[in-house]
Amino acid sequence: MTPSTPQRFDRQVRFASLGTEGQERIAQARVLLVGTGALGGVLAQSLVRAGIGELVLADRDIVELSNLPRQVLFDDAHAQQGQAKVLAAAETLARIGGPTHLTCHAVHVDGRNLAELSEGCDLILDGTDNLSTRYLINDYCVQHGLPWIYGGVVGGAGLVLPILPGRGPCLRCVFRNPPPSGTLPTCDTAGVIMPAVGLVGSMQAGLALRILAGSTQPETALIELDAWNGECRRLVAKADPECPCCAQQKFEFWEQAQGDETLTLCGRNTVQVQRQGAAPDMDLLAERLRPVAKRVVRAGPLLRAEIEDLVLTVFPDGRTLIEGTDDPHRAQGMFDRWIGG
Secondary structure (H helix, E strand, O other): OOOOHHHHOHHHHOOOOOHHHHHHHHHHOEEEEEOOOHHHHHHHHHHHHHOOOEEEEEOOOEOOHHHOOOOOOOOHHHHHHOOEHHHHHHHHHHOOOOOOEEEEEOOOOOOOOHHHHOOOOOEEEEOOOOHHHHHHHHHHHHHHOOOEEEEEEEEOEEEEEEEOOOOOOOHHHHOOOOOOOOOOOOHHHHOEOHHHHHHHHHHHHHHHHHHHHOOOOOOOEEEEEEOOOOEEEEEEOOOOOOOOOOOOOOOHHHHHHOOOOEEEEOOOOEEEEOOOOOOOOHHHHHHHHOOOOOEEEEEOOEEEEEEOOEEEEEOOOOOEEEEOOOOHHHHHHHHHHHHHO
């Protein structure tokens, strides 16, 4: 906190429902944001500008041109460089200034690292793009009594659900199981517009500030927001006494996540392969790939290589995105052949 802090947040503390005490609680809070893309960008900007104490950013992906119409933390230069989203996000957020401390992790959030990433956090925010990670977060938060806020958007509309373990329903009370693959519309099949992203992300951020300020807890409700048709519906959600997660304490998504090695990214024609063991030596790896790759480039801490009809992006921890296929077996084979060895 600096001498300019009271002036910086003057209009915010004048809001009676927040006040000075609420602002002080926000300034002491630590929040994990999973995903810094569309929803994550809106959430990150909102919390940094609100003066959150520490924001932990975790994202597995890189910036692409198709992100720019809806992902507010990135620009054309980030996309041209193929920069890691979490690093590009931190660069943009740092220019806002203020007291917020940013902690960045260019990782895929899974059962191996979620506990470490969320250590000491008061809240987890959902800026993800896949259901498996959301159900994993739900399992973890219910186990540890940690609040989190679900958000999803596609087309011109989206959903928001604050989850307060022990005080209301969890995600599985409302949506018992993820639907079969391919049965729901995605941003790639139905598109998405920035106003819908902004609407859903802003609602998530507002609920986050309310939870962190600690004045009153929001009533748990499933909120449907439609930016295209100008509609809003609020459905009160109740805890399910037969919920396998919060009622029966069965955490199957958490248990399954411990063994995940490949993940097909929704609508991206991309597979992520998680490396086990020591991190790669990027310089040696680049030299090894140059004779067989059409192109090898270093983009900050990342290594990108074009091999056959695929693009491989290697992160410092060895995690690799393989673009150009949605076949996990082919992706794993390419990884084993060129990276894993």
